[in-house]
Amino acid sequence: MSNRVVVGMQWGDEGKGKIIDLFSKEADYIVRYQGGNNAGHTVVVGNQKFILHLIPSGILHKNKICVIGNGVVIDPKALLDEIENLRERGIKVSNKNLLISEKAHVILPYHKVFDKLREEKKGLKKIGTTRKGIGPCYTDKVARCGIRIVDLLDREIFRKKLKENLDEKNEIFRSLYKFKGFNFQQIYKEYCRYAKKIKPFARNCSVLLNKAIDKKKNILFEGAQGTLLDVDHGTYQFVTSSNSTAGGASCGTGVGPAKIDEVIGVVKAYTTRVGEGPFPTEFSPKLMSKIREKGEEFGATTGRPRRCGWFDAVLVKHATIVNGTKSIVITKLDVLDDMETLKICVAYKYKNKIYKISPANTNLLNECKPVYIKLPGWLKDTSVVSQYKNLPSKAKNYLKCLSKLVGAKIYLVSVGSERQQTFNVR
Ligand code: IMP
Numbered sequence: 001m002s003n004r005v006v007v008g009m010q011w012g013d014e015g016k017g018k019i020i021d022l023f024s025k026e027a028d029y030i031v032r033y034q035g036g037n038n039a040g041h042t043v044v045v046g047n048q049k050f051i052l053h054l055i056p057s058g059i060l061h062k063n064k065i066c067v068i069g070n071g072v073v074i075d076p077k078a079l080l081d082e083i084e085n086l087r088e089r090g091i092k093v094s095n096k097n098l099l100i101s102e103k104a105h106v107i108l109p110y111h112k113v114f115d116k117l118r119e120e121k122k123g124l125k126k127i128g129t130t131r132k133g134i135g136p137c138y139t140d141k142v143a144r145c146g147i148r149i150v151d152l153l154d155r156e157i158f159r160k161k162l163k164e165n166l167d168e169k170n171e172i173f174r175s176l177y178k179f180k181g182f183n184f185q186q187i188y189k190e191y192c193r194y195a196k197k198i199k200p201f202a203r204n205c206s207v208l209l210n211k212a213i214d215k216k217k218n219i220l221f222e223g224a225q226g227t228l229l230d231v232d233h234g235t236y237q238f239v240t241s242s243n244s245t246a247g248g249a250s251c252g253t254g255v256g257p258a259k260i261d262e263v264i265g266v267v268k269a270y271t272t273r274v275g276e277g278p279f280p281t282e283f284s285p286k287l288m289s290k291i292r293e294k295g296e297e298f299g300a301t302t303g304r305p306r307r308c309g310w311f312d313a314v315l316v317k318h319a320t321i322v323n324g325t326k327s328i329v330i331t332k333l334d335v336l337d338d339m340e341t342l343k344i345c346v347a348y349k350y351k352n353k354i355y356k357i358s359p360a361n362t363n364l365l366n367e368c369k370p371v372y373i374k375l376p377g378w379l380k381d382t383s384v385v386s387q388y389k390n391l392p393s394k395a396k397n398y399l400k401c402l403s404k405l406v407g408a409k410i411y412l413v414s415v416g417s418e419r420q421q422t423f424n425v426r
Helices: 016-024 076-088 109-125 134-142 155-177 184-201 205-214 285-294 313-323 362-367 393-406
Strands: 004-008 029-032 041-045 048-052 065-068 098-101 219-222 262-268 271-273 307-309 327-331 341-350 353-355 369-376 409-414 422-424
Touching (some): 016 219, 016 327, 016 409, 098 184, 109 155, 205 219, 313 393, 327 393, 341 362, 341 393, 369 393, 393 409
Parallel strands (some): 004 219, 004 262, 065 098, 262 327, 327 409
Antiparallel strands (some): 409 422
16 A cells, blocks of 8 residues: 545545445555544445444554544544443553544634534524534634643633633623523533543554655545535535545644655545535435435434435536545445436536536525436446446446546445445456
8 A cells, every 4th residue: 555545536435435434444644634533434234234433444454543633623522432332342452552643722612512503593594504614613723712632631721711712702691692691610620530541552644644754654644524525626615624535634633745645535426415505406305315215315523314326427416526546446336236227427507507617606506407417227236236347237337337437446345334345346
């Protein structure tokens, strides 16, 4: 292997957890670089299902070092609970296999309440966030008043920064939201307890990763969410607050772009999204519930039903461009096994104008009608297929068509949640 980024090419939930788990075998370090516990990466090992929110999926492998990079926002309670849950299930977690960047920002209780109150105030215009405090924490980071892990570990700095933040935030809570705000002592004591437990894991992770690269170690960068949720390249404002595209791997870890060898995109054979925002190829309710049931399309973090739709080649092509992806992995092909006809969106139409590139104007994208091509379905069970050559020819045809339309080679195909339900495309 080499230094690889695995990135979601749609609106998240493409099945990255499983793919990262597979690639982890060849990696020495598995690194999260953005997002927080809004993510839910599902990995099935035998009859056990793990859903990882903050900790890289590589934790399920022995002798790997997992890193939470500086670009991630960390809810300390969620992190410690995740460590505890893994330990209870027999997975060893210590600072031998998990390290956290001291520059990562900390999610505080007021971030979560801001997330909720802002969403409620927006009413119908809400984003549909996971309400984990992600956006408000990144807001503070960019506003330069955030609290980092290194600040949390120093009681005096933490005291000062928390006080300054609470003075400002409580005033906003009271005047804008009629909410009484937070008590300093309560948060201070609670977070000092977390600090003690987190301290052994904290490191200068950019130095550590660059040294590892010098020693020819293999790094796997684990993207969370997906390209269309990226704050710059996604369907703004219905996005998350971080750079979930491959470029985020550099800023979110301190490993320069020239040290990254490959970007692998994970693409679902159809499209899903959770939360609000444009979705040109969204299914009608009947087809939606059929695919949702078959694909178990319910949010791994919030349990919310996912919206489902036809494959949108316009958006995935955009993702291949902004990520510089040459190879993609297609997941959940088996979910389409019962479809007599499959549609793929190849352009949009709006007021008699054809768009082959997705428009930046979110309102316009909302109004666009998809232009579809139709392909025959294969009507055979692909979940039992273990080699590309044994796929029905109509399924191969569908894959070839996707590959051509999005401009990337298909590297792997996944036809079920288990590790062995994956095969190479040659
Ligand atoms: P936030 O990241 O909680 O602020 O949510 C912003 C948007 O990103 C919402 O539409 C969420 O549903 C979506 N989102 C955040 N994390 C994920 C994820 O891991 N998978 C899919 N959607 C996500």
